[in-house]
Amino acid sequence: MNGHVLRMNNVGVRRGDTELLRDVTWTVEEDERWALIGPNGAGKTTLLRIAATHLFPTNGDVEVLGERLGKSDVFELRPLIGFASAALANQVPEEQGVMDLVVSASYGYLGRWREEYAAPDLDRAHTLLAQWGADHLRDRTFGTLSEGERKRVQIARAMMADPELLLLDEPAAGLDLGGREDLVRRLGELAGDIDSPTLVVVSHHVEEIPAGFTHVMLLREGGIVDAGPAELVMTADNLSATFGLPLKVEHDGQRWSARAV
Numbered sequence: 001m002n003g004h005v006l007r008m009n010n011v012g013v014r015r016g017d018t019e020l021l022r023d024v025t026w027t028v029e030e031d032e033r034w035a036l037i038g039p040n041g042a043g044k045t046t047l048l049r050i051a052a053t054h055l056f057p058t059n060g061d062v063e064v065l066g067e068r069l070g071k072s073d074v075f076e077l078r079p080l081i082g083f084a085s086a087a088l089a090n091q092v093p094e095e096q097g098v099m100d101l102v103v104s105a106s107y108g109y110l111g112r113w114r115e116e117y118a119a120p121d122l123d124r125a126h127t128l129l130a131q132w133g134a135d136h137l138r139d140r141t142f143g144t145l146s147e148g149e150r151k152r153v154q155i156a157r158a159m160m161a162d163p164e165l166l167l168l169d170e171p172a173a174g175l176d177l178g179g180r181e182d183l184v185r186r187l188g189e190l191a192g193d194i195d196s197p198t199l200v201v202v203s204h205h206v207e208e209i210p211a212g213f214t215h216v217m218l219l220r221e222g223g224i225v226d227a228g229p230a231e232l233v234m235t236a237d238n239l240s241a242t243f244g245l246p247l248k249v250e251h252d253g254q255r256w257s258a259r260a261v
Ligand SMILES: Nc1ncnc2c1ncn2[C@@H]1O[C@H](COP(=O)(O)OP(=O)(O)OP(=O)(O)O)[C@@H](O)[C@H]1O
Pocket: 015, 018, 020, 038, 039, 040, 041, 042, 043, 044, 045, 046, 047, 204
């Protein structure tokens, strides 16, 4: 795999006359942790869905975990990719049990109960729920969970199959301040662990970039404003161009913040 987890070359996505993405050239190496930041409609989710092999681009080349999209069996690739998004959460039936949802990820389907789950898989599901602060929810159904609780359970599920690449679309959206800070701290711990999968997290807010995230891509109107090491990309000029208003950017050594000037 020569270290490249993701490689995109001149990727574009077009729907009718609308360009959802254009000229995206991007490489992600194994030990990198990326945040994709941009305003509503910038194309972040579209880009993440391509990385997850859920969407084929209209043009350009994509390699995920060394396999070329269009030339490989995505059903062999997908178990190696953990993916959590609001769209996936919406596909989970309300009555789905939390444990079933998490443990079934290693069996390749969306949470149907099987009698023959292996004990090590059940143990791993418990451990992951605990790691994401959701162990107390394991006897609940997905439909009874709050927004923040759903996010934690979804991340535990995405981690279940021990992925090589973990893609999280707006994991902190809809969380209150305490919930956001708790989740961002846990993501920071994951980022700092050398055994963690390669991470790509989408957000609208620079405050949600966890500590330890090494790289940032800024997206606006389907195009890359800048992408690379966080300390080079996260300038006031770049952020202002991305969000279309003059911004002041601060970094306290761990986390970023931005506000209008
Ligand atoms: N099938 C489609 N046809 C036309 N436009 C589409 C289609 N799917 C998405 N779009 C548009 O493409 C743009 C990019 O959408 P995308 O969901 O990737 O953006 P995003 O950066 O994730 O936005 P948000 O932060 O609001 O979730 C949006 O303007 C959206 O309305």
